[in-house]
Amino acid sequence: MSAVDLTGPSRHGRLYWLLADCGNIVRRGLTHYQRQPVNIAWQLGFPILSVLLYGYVFGSAMTVPGGGDYKDFLMPGMFVMTMAFGFINTATVVVYDSTKGVIDRFRSMPMASSAVVAGRGVTDLVVACAELGIMMLTALAMGWRPDGGWGFLAAFGLLLWLRFALIWIGVWLGLLVPNPEAAGGLFAVAFPLTMISSIFVAPQLMPDWLGWVAAWNPISSTAAAARELFGTPVGGGDSWVEQHALLMAGVWPVVLTVIFLPLAVRRFQRLSR
Amino acid sequence: MNDGYAVRAEALEKRYGEKRALDGFDLVVREGTVHGLLGPNGAGKTTAVRILSTLIRLDGGRAEVAGLDVTRQAREVRARIGLTGQYAAVDEVLTGRQNLEMFGRLFHLGGRRARARAVELLEQFDLTDAADRGVGKYSGGMRRRLDLAASMILAPAVLFLDEPTTGLDPRSRGEVWESVRALVAGGTTVLLTTQYLEEADKLASRITVIDQGRAIADDTPDGLKNLVGGDRVEVVVAERAELPRAVKVVARVSDGEPETDEDALRVHAPVTDRVNALTEVARTLRDEGVRVEDIGLRRPSLDDVFLRLTGHRTDVPQSKEASA
Numbered sequence: 327m328s329a330v331d332l333t334g335p336s337r338h339g340r341l342y343w344l345l346a347d348c349g350n351i352v353r354r355g356l357t358h359y360q361r362q363p364v365n366i367a368w369q370l371g372f373p374i375l376s377v378l379l380y381g382y383v384f385g386s387a388m389t390v391p392g393g394g395d396y397k398d399f400l401m402p403g404m405f406v407m408t409m410a411f412g413f414i415n416t417a418t419v420v421v422y423d424s425t426k427g428v429i430d431r432f433r434s435m436p437m438a439s440s441a442v443v444a445g446r447g448v449t450d451l452v453v454a455c456a457e458l459g460i461m462m463l464t465a466l467a468m469g470w471r472p473d474g475g476w477g478f479l480a481a482f483g484l485l486l487w488l489r490f491a492l493i494w495i496g497v498w499l500g501l502l503v504p505n506p507e508a509a510g511g512l513f514a515v516a517f518p519l520t521m522i523s524s525i526f527v528a529p530q531l532m533p534d535w536l537g538w539v540a541a542w543n544p545i546s547s548t549a550a551a552a553r554e555l556f557g558t559p560v561g562g563g564d565s566w567v568e569q570h571a572l573l574m575a576g577v578w579p580v581v582l583t584v585i586f587l588p589l590a591v592r593r594f595q596r597l598s599r
Numbered sequence: 600m601n602d603g604y605a606v607r608a609e610a611l612e613k614r615y616g617e618k619r620a621l622d623g624f625d626l627v628v629r630e631g632t633v634h635g636l637l638g639p640n641g642a643g644k645t646t647a648v649r650i651l652s653t654l655i656r657l658d659g660g661r662a663e664v665a666g667l668d669v670t671r672q673a674r675e676v677r678a679r680i681g682l683t684g685q686y687a688a689v690d691e692v693l694t695g696r697q698n699l700e701m702f703g704r705l706f707h708l709g710g711r712r713a714r715a716r717a718v719e720l721l722e723q724f725d726l727t728d729a730a731d732r733g734v735g736k737y738s739g740g741m742r743r744r745l746d747l748a749a750s751m752i753l754a755p756a757v758l759f760l761d762e763p764t765t766g767l768d769p770r771s772r773g774e775v776w777e778s779v780r781a782l783v784a785g786g787t788t789v790l791l792t793t794q795y796l797e798e799a800d801k802l803a804s805r806i807t808v809i810d811q812g813r814a815i816a817d818d819t820p821d822g823l824k825n826l827v828g829g830d831r832v833e834v835v836v837a838e839r840a841e842l843p844r845a846v847k848v849v850a851r852v853s854d855g856e857p858e859t860d861e862d863a864l865r866v867h868a869p870v871t872d873r874v875n876a877l878t879e880v881a882r883t884l885r886d887e888g889v890r891v892e893d894i895g896l897r898r899p900s901l902d903d904v905f906l907r908l909t910g911h912r913t914d915v916p917q918s919k920e921a922s923a
């Protein structure tokens with residue numbers, strides 16, 4: 327038999343173990359990146375490439391309503407786009423774990439099952455910080471000059487706030503789609519959704535109805551708020567939602583979380599049906 | 600409080616829409632034994648295991664594992680069981696060692712004990728050499744063994760194994776069987792599902808046969824084999840005209856009635872002394888000049904058990920040939 331003492335569950339309480347379980351799931355997520363450096367290179371490489379490509383290719387051809395350099399307008403949009411695509415990473419990991427039975431194994435163990443989802447969320451936020459850091463360095467190298475100080479931190483916080491809300495969409499979709507291949511298809515859905523927003527082009531330059539949709543796209547609010555806080559060109563717009571970008575950048579993620587967190591939790595509970 | 604039973608399930612019900620996956624399923628498993636749950640595809644084996652391991656809720660009935668109610672005391676049950684699902688549930692990106700250490704920590708062993716336990720299990724399941732390789736590069740057998748090791752981390756009182764050898768080559772299959780035997784020697788109770796009578800026969804001291812969500816037999820392996828009549832000798836002749844003579848030859852070595860299948864030109868009958876019966880039949884057929892296509896020994900399969908118990912065949916293609 328085992329020489330390791332396997333008995334005597336610990337003196338710690340429930341909250342301790344919830345946090346410990348969560349920490350262990352995060353550790354697992356980060357070890358994945360460590361063992362698959364190609365993945366992290368790809369995940370970080372795409373935004374960097376996008377920054378370079380859009381910045382240099384479109385940079386000279388695009389104009390920003392109200393004046394200003396397009397590159398300065400674009401950068402916060404690129405940060406938002408990376409946060410927005412993040413839900414695909416969440417969904418990919420979740421669908422992989424649920425179809426390969428790893429989630430079932432976790433559920434058959436005496437650990438806190440909410441730690442499975444919470445740990446995923448924390449991992450994604452840690453990775454999002456790394457992504458933002460690297461993109462900002464690239465942007466700085468290209469001549470992007472944001473205001474520093476509290477505004478900068480607030481913008482960083484709002485970007486993470488958006489990413490946080492999208493975790494729940496990712497978890498929900500990850501439990502919804504039947505296999506990892508299907509999760510790949512999410513990109514095709516996400517791409518147009520990020521295009522019809524203020525990420526690349528100010529909504530007022532779009533046809534009326536499209537501009538209206540783009541202005542109300544939740545990620546447009548985060549982009550506009552980030553631009554404002556970075557002190558870079560905002561691109562105008564006089565609709566209500568564009569005038570209240572800071573407010574809406576705070577509100578939209580709440581709305582998304584309120585809708586999708588319960589959906590994700592319900593999906594998770596449905597596993598035991 | 601569990602009076603010698605590791606598992607006790609009464610009248611389990613599980614519905615998926617109209618489909619009754621379990622329909623009044625009963626099961627008792629004695630402590631310290633290997634119990635086989637034998638049934639064809641879709642019989643309800645996985646459903647039963649998933650209910651007993653607290654992964655899904657039951658719609659009716661009652662189940663206790665290690666003396667604890669699976670619905671009301673799910674968390675306590677989870678601290679006492681191990682589960683190896685139908686598909687190996689290990690993290691393919693991590694190494695074998697990282698997998699076991701992670702699961703150990705999630706079993707609340709703490710870092711130091713989790714590491715020590717991982718080393719011990721890697722050794723026990725013969726994975727030490729592959730310990731620091733990514734599981735994605737493991738063979739099917741190695742992955743299964745790692746999966747088994749992961750379900751053994753707490754040396755559970757009750758271990759559920761859902762078709763642990765399906766899809767494995769004979770060598771890996773033997774390795775898994777060895778590991779299961781070792782566990783039971785250490786005091787674990789094992790509930791093992793399988794589609795192979797041979798596997799249940801090799802490992803289990805008692806077998807429950809399940810069909811359409813219901814237990815249709817509960818017996819020792821010998822009891823079940825007696826039911827279907829043990830080994831059979833089987834002759835396939837070249838032409839229909841040869842059948843009567845073949846029947847006569849086969850009847851001579853058999854201790855039961857030969858059965859004929861006119862369409863398949865086949866005669867078979869139960870035998871006790873398998874090898875002698877086979878050589879005897881082969882010699883006599885040659886001496887009498889009966890033209891045969893094939894002669895062989897056939898071991899009773901799940902299909903035979905079913906035919907006997909239910910009067911209908913399973914829909915599973917069976918590997919039942921043990922040619923001479």
Ligand SMILES: Nc1ncnc2c1ncn2[C@@H]1O[C@H](COP(=O)(O)OP(=O)(O)OP(=O)(O)O)[C@@H](O)[C@H]1O
Binds near residue numbers: 619620641646794
């Ligand atoms: N989640 C589900 N939704 C709908 N039907 C299900 C579900 N799970 C199982 N079933 C049905 O319940 C029945 C029993 O399934 P189960 O997986 O328990 O069979 P099994 O004996 O494990 O079969 P196999 O040998 O193929 O693994 C099958 O008819 C199956 O289609």
Ligand SMILES: [Mg+2]
Binds near residue numbers: 644645646761
């Ligand atoms: Mg099954």
